[in-house]
Amino acid sequence: MQIRMTLNREPLEVEVMPRVTLADCLRHQLGKTGTHLACEHGVCGACTVIVNGQAVRSCLMLAVQANGAEVVTVEGLTPDDEEFGxxxxxxxxxxxxxxxxxxxxxxxxxxxxxxxxxxxxxxxxxxxxxxxxxxxxxxxxxxxxxxxxxxxxxxxxxxx
Amino acid sequence: MKLPPFEYASPRTLQEATTLLSKHNGDARPIAGGQSLLPLMAFRLAAPSLLVDLANIPGLDRIEIRDDGVHVGALTRWCQIEADRRLTAAHPLLSEAVKHIAHYQIRNRGTIGGSLAHADPAAEMPALAITCGAEITIAGAKVSRVLAAKDFITGPLETALEPGEVITSIRFPKWRSHRRWAFQEFSKRRGDFALGGVALHFDEDAQGHASEVHIGVFGTGDTPGRLSAAEEFVRGKKVDAGLAQAAGNIARSAVRVASDMHAGAAYRQALIGTLIERALVEAASRAIEE
Amino acid sequence: MATAKKGNRLIGAPVERVEDLRFLRGKGNYVDDQSLPNQVYAAILRSSVPHGRIRGIDKSEALKMPGVHAVITAADIGGEVPVIPIRLQPLPEVFPLRQPVIAVDRVRYVGEPVAVVIADTPGLAEDALEFVEVDIEPLPVVASRKTSATDASLLFPEYKTNLAKKFTGLKGDAAAAFEGAHYIKKQRLSVQRHMALPMEPRGLLADWRKDIKRLTVYGAGKVLFFNRRAVAQMLGLEENSVELVENDIGGGFGARGEFYPEDFLIPFSSYSLGRPVKWNEDRRENLSAMNHAREMEAEYEIACDADGTIRGIRGHVDVDNGAYIRSNGLTPPRNVAQFTTGPYRIPNIHIDVSVRLTNKTPCGTYRAPGRFEGSFFIERMIEIAARDLGLDPVEMRRKNLVTVDEMPYPMATMQHIDPYTDTECDSGNFHITFDRCLKEFGWDEKVKLQGRNIDGRYHGVAAGCFIEGGAAGPRESARLKLESDGTISVFVGSSAVGQGLETVMGQIAADMLAVPFERVRVFHGSTSYVREGFGSYHSRSTVMGGSAILLASAPFKEKLCKAAARRLNVSEQEITLIDERAVAPNGASIEWKALASDDISAEESFTNTKHTYAYGAHCCHVAVDPGTGHVEVLDYVTVEDVGKIINPLTLHGQVIGAIVQGLGSTFMEHLIYNEDGQLLTGSLADYVVPLADDYPVIRGITLDDYPSPNNPLGAKGAGEGGIIAVGGVASNAVANALSSLQVEIEELPLTPPAVWASIEKQRLVEGTKN
CATH class of the missing domain: 1.10.150.120 ([2Fe-2S]-binding domain)
Structure with a gap:
């Protein structure tokens, strides 16, 4: 399925299979490997990203559920060329x-x-x-x- | 722990959703926040062929305070309930119970309808719905129906939902003013499922005697439920520390519990007794706004 | 030659970590962050049967699945299936108990690898696992020490017993000491099975390049050189055609980086397919595949004089080791025999340790192996003895602590194990750290709460002491190299496991060469950086790697001076090194950078036969809710002397983190098996570790009053001390809180149901008396 989202302020489109979690999509399709997976069953919080302003576990969200969303990962908190926040x-x-x-x-x-x-x-x-x-x-x-x-x-x- | 394969649909209307769900022979599952369903799928304890996402169906995520009580749309997320300041007066017990549910990130995605449909015996919301005598509105492909929460929950992880049906809203009966209430839960850590929990409320007559006593327990065994022995004991009496202790003792012997790896039956029985005692004391001592 | 002194600017300073610069931007490079073109993914089929005979494996259905490339079983390995080598205590008599890298004809625990599926995506590989048919004939399950001891069902019939090994720790004459002693107490105490649980599960990316005959394995850690030798031998490759690369690592704690079955299976898969193969352990398999730890029970006797002087300790420890002896499986049992007595002067010791096989995941080291357990045993014994003798437990400890005049103080000697095991506490004053800890804790005030019921909760306090062994030999290497841009590259054989190695090594190197911290770059984690390396275990990285840097800095500076002398036409002795310049007496000078073309580099090894012993004390204050069994830790204080502090910021972090892990071990963490040998705690919802609001009040103070005489830095291994005494001290606090109820604490963990049950047991006893 084709989905659209805004990732770290950049709009993009990506083709995902329904079974792919937002975490795996970010890590392996969109190169945002700063989002880490440590349990994949919603307990540890390592994969937390910000979706529409709210912290969510990206292992408990399908990539297709992020269609139309604004997503911010750790890479988006402070762009590379900026000083630490x-x-x-x-x-x-x-x-x-x-x-x-x-x-x-x-x-x-x-x-x-x-x-x-x-x-x-x-x-x-x-x-x-x-x-x-x-x-x-x-x-x-x-x-x-x-x-x-x-x-x-x-x-x-x-x-x- | 990758999810097993499935198809995905994101209908825009309730009708479309229920039609899709009923076509797949019970092998389709609705998904709202996914906070209970996706872990089950990650462990491959569930492998539906189709997930029907309810997120894009408008109108199912509202909290309305009406004359007959608080209506909460099935897609309402925990964080919405937590943030709704009207509820601290309109249903303080609901407001309080939600704070005990899971963790911050889960509360941002998890929904009230999803929790009820998942029917975990150690979860807060099914217990609260039963304790408060809530009603659950269900939409099917052809007809809608309303079930009392106690009839909706039929077993551990089991509900009265038929294939093709989805929950659309929950009504908590109107909260009387001056009602006394408490919510007590004990788990190994914050956010874990309860080793035991108690939700209760009662009213007081002019003499300060308890009436309309509702005492619900969860985390005890197959399903959450009201503890009639304790309710009967408290009814018509003035709630104080001594009565609370006696009610706790009655609850301890009356409650039906199961053992698991986290705690044995004797512990859970005693815990329920302790929590009921503490909840009654808390309810009786809480200052009531005039 | 002279280096202008500017004082020790960096060693001892709270230098912020270089690692943070990438981690805080999400730019770490953990193994799953890395990919190679053409890579495929492995998933591992693990036994769901705890004990059984493999009758057959049918992979035909799985091979038909789309995207599946191969299904590898023992039959596909060809020849003898390799076994996991024993790295520490490699005793030939237990070699028959080593784990084959894939189950051959028997499975011995739930989680044992049976087959490897290779597919185009991790999801497809996992899907295909369900289609590999494994026919296993179940055998009687050995799920406990007790069943193991009967030998009714044998894990290795040819070994004839489930008793893998017996050690003895000896000192003096225990039998004589017990003869006629004023006080003798026998006590059973046990520690539960739990595990390191690093946040990043394991992962490997293996790349066999047939054209250049080179195997590169990413995701290695801890002991790269040992593991390289092992995998090279197993695959029949030259050692120098194999490179192991350490990525950023999401926590080690002793368990990560040891040789596991996958350390062969994934390189082998790449070797067979001729393609890069990636494997990421998921959390479910991590809980049954990574080393478990600490499941042991002691039955000890203590003998004391009336004044509390301890005359001796004797007894027996029974270890539930799981199904195989893995790479360091004998280390925890060995340590418990030698280090139970810790910092206390106990002249007569006789401790037998039996290592038993069961149908559970094999055990290995977890932070402070055997030491956490031994400390729990001895601290409970002393507390009980003090109570029985009517003595102040603090005074009893003071009386029995080894004094500064007794240094170096020898530990128990070991029998039936490798001969080089004699060891002694190197230096220190145990009384100073103990008194300081009591003072920081406010013991004199808090002890007034001992056993009191305040607002429905029972309060208790306890104090105890520990020693922390570190700096295992034999040696470690470091190489310093001047780069053409004038920066210094430091190559070390130690490994980073998330402990801030790059920062600490950089501090030492920058100080030795009197250059700014930013001019030093530390490289670690590849078998191609130095000739040999021994890795990161036994709190050894800082001491061993740091000492090697210190040693290498002298020849490095000599080479600089020599090169500069040639350019400046003066003698080598006349050169002064200052501010990254070499200066001649006449004021002429040259930048180091300009000398880089002369190949300025030096490699040295630091060799060590003696361990270091950091030491310290813990104090704990708890409140116990008798209604729920919940224990709140109201205050926890530790004071430790580590000889020489390199970086107080990173050290403090290690101390606090270790204490919280120890509190998890004491109150929460438990790998629970049922009697059928099934692991019940198969998720992070069931295997519970501390969260942010569980233990918010913890204080750690570190001293460096007594440097180690055994290395040029004076440093002692640190990082495990925070965890060692937690089990003993925290459980004593709980026992003291409940003293009015005559509650005995004999077992960890003290979960709410366990604490409640211990109270309830006494209530029932009291009830029958009345």
Whole structure:
């Protein structure tokens, strides 16, 4: 089936089989390998992407269900030629990643969260990223990094 | 864990959807958010030949507050219910229960109709629908029908849906003012299916005695359901800590539970007792807005 | 020659990681991110029968499926089917128990590879698995240690017993120590089967190029050189015609990178088909295919004097190893025999360990193998002894901790295993880390809550100590090379498993050469970078690889000076190296960059026969809800001395992450088999690991007061210390919380139902008394 979507602000069309998940389509047909698969049954959150402004698990969405959608992956958070955004800066500063495998999903989830709720406190952040498994960090640095990045999202929202 | 092959259709009308579904001899499945169906398919526990996507059928994703209660369209996603501030007054129990469902990303895709149709015995929504006496409206290729939630859920992962039928909406009966309520769930981790859960509400007469007592439990066994022994015990009495404890004890011996690898039957029975006790105390002590 | 001193700018500094630059943009290169033209995909048919005889395999239906290229079974391998080599403790007597890379005539666990399907897409390959007909005659299942010990059903009839191996850890004279002791206590304690569960499942991309007779395998990790030798031998290739390449790796924790059946099957498939073959392990198969760990039960006795002085430990540990002895399967049982006593002065030790075979996934190392288990055993024993003797458990530990004056302190010696196993704690003051931990934790205040019921929850605290072995030999290599743009390339034989290796190695190299961090590039993870390498296990990368860099920096600088001396017409001794320039006494100077044409490079190995021992202490405060059995960890503090801190930022991350893994081991994680040998926890919804809101309060403090005398950096292996004492300390806190109910904690994990059941058991006992 032919579908259309906007991927990281670029409109595109792609031919997909119904059985292909959005995650596999992004990774293997559209070259966005930053979206990672760690369980393929909707538990770990590594494959989280942003669809129409909301964080979703791309292993639990068919590519055909993304027809007409705006999709943002980790690659779309900060274009290659730009400096790190506030989340990436904070993740680096707080050592909020080790092996990097869950990181894309953490960033996309956090971006969607902070865009909607820049005031999210530690507890809210913890409850949201409880949908993303990290095996390396123990999460504390991730929560701190997201909380710190919230300040920039607040400032952006006030400017807007 | 790649999905098995299937065909896909994305009809624009309910009629088209039910017609497609009834043609495939029961081998077609509707898909809404897909948050329960796609994992089953990834494990190849389900392999429908056709998926009929309901997402493009207009009008099925609204929350309406009417005189006869809260009507929730089947395609309404958890995040919509969570964000709807009208519900904190119109149905606070529904508002609260949804917070316990799965995780952030799942709540952005998962739908109320999908959860009811999946009928997981440890899920929140089938239990809440039964506890509250909700009604489920079902559309088929030829006729529509309305079923009480308790008649809709027929077994673990089993419902009264016939091939070709889809859920279109759920009505929660009107919420009385000053109603007391609580929702208590215990799972190993946030977002996991419950090892046990309780949804309850009751009204109070002028003397502070409980009436219209609804106590539902889930995560216990084959299907969620109301616990009449506990309801009868509470009815007509003033709910306080002592009564809550006694009601918990009654629930503990009355509830029917099953064992699985996560918890044995004795634990689940005791847990239900504990949660009912805690829920009653919580309901009785919550400040009621005048 | 002289290098102008600018002080140690980078070693010890919280340098932000170079790895993050790509990971945070989604530009990592994990193995499934990589593809080759013309590649096909493998899916593996795994046994659903735990124990049985293969009567036949019919692949004809599968071969008819569109897009299917081949179905490979043992019969297609030709000749003898290779077995997984034993890398650590390669004892010839257990060689018959090695795992064939594909089941030949028997299957011995659910998940054992039976056939490989090669198809055009991963989906088609998976579809075809259902059409491979395998006829297996079931045999009686050995699903527990107990059944295994009866030998009624044998996994290897020709081995005549399911007892794979027995070790003994010995010190002093335990029998004499127990004779007439004031206090003797016998206790059963057990740890459950669980696993490393790295977030990225395994994956391989093998590319056999017949025209140039070269095999390249992407997706390798941990021990590339060992695995290269193994796969080359199995395929009958020269070692130098095989290259193993490490991609970015989504977590290792000891389990990834060991030689698994697929490490042969995927290269073999490529070799047979003449095309690149890719395989990605999915999570369902990962849970039964990757090494399991830690399933063991101890029956220990402790003997003490009335004042709490421990006279001896003796007893027996029974290990449920699963179906085969894999590459490092004997390491955890070995370690538990040698390291149970940890940092405590226990002069008399006799611990027998029996490694038993069962029809379950084979076990291997998981972060702190045998040490987590041993620490759980000893910390519980000490806590119970202190209680029985009416002593303060903190004081009892202080009394028995090895003192600084006793260093180096020898551990138990091992019998019936490779001879080079004597080892000793190298340096340190265990009392300092213990006291510091108690102070940071606020022990004196928190201990007042011990056992109290506050608002319906029971509070408990506990403290314990540990040692962490690291820096396994024999050696590690590093090569430094000056590039034409003036940057320094550093090639190491260590592997990255997500621990920030590039950053840490870069810090050491930049400091040794007094150049900015950005001028150094670290290359690892290919068998073509250095002559040999030993990999990343036993917390060895930083110590071994870092020391090799340190050693290589001297000849590298000599070569720079020599080359500069020739150009500047002075003697080599007169050259000073500063700011990436070589300077002569008269002020004339030349950029290093200009010397690159002289082939400035140096390779050195660091050889080590002695291990390092980092050490420290843990404290934990819990509240237990008796209604649900839920344990909330209200505070967790660790203090560890690692000899020399290279990067406090990455080290801190390792410590916190390890503690949370340990809390998962203590309270949640459990690979559950039923008595028919079926794995019940086959998804991440059922195998539960900690989430972000489970353990939000954890504090880690790292010291470097006592450098190791055993390497030039003074560093000690770190990264496992966070996990070691968690089981013992956290479970003691739970036991102390429930002390008024006389609850005994004997088994992990302490899931809510398990904690509730232990309380309920006592309620019933009390009930019958009344």
């Amino acid at each position: 506030p989340l990436q800066q904070a993740f680096r500063k707080h050592n909020a990643l080790q092996c990097g495998f869950c990181t894309s999903g953490m960033l996309t989830t956090a971006h969607a969260l902070l865009t909607a709720e820049p005031d999210a406190d530690h507890e809210r952040i913890r409850s949201v990223i409880a949908g993303n498994i990290c095996r390396c960090t123990g999460y504390l640095s991730i929560v701190d990094a997201i909380h710190e990045a919230g300040e920039s999202y607040r400032a952006n929202k006030e400017r807007a």
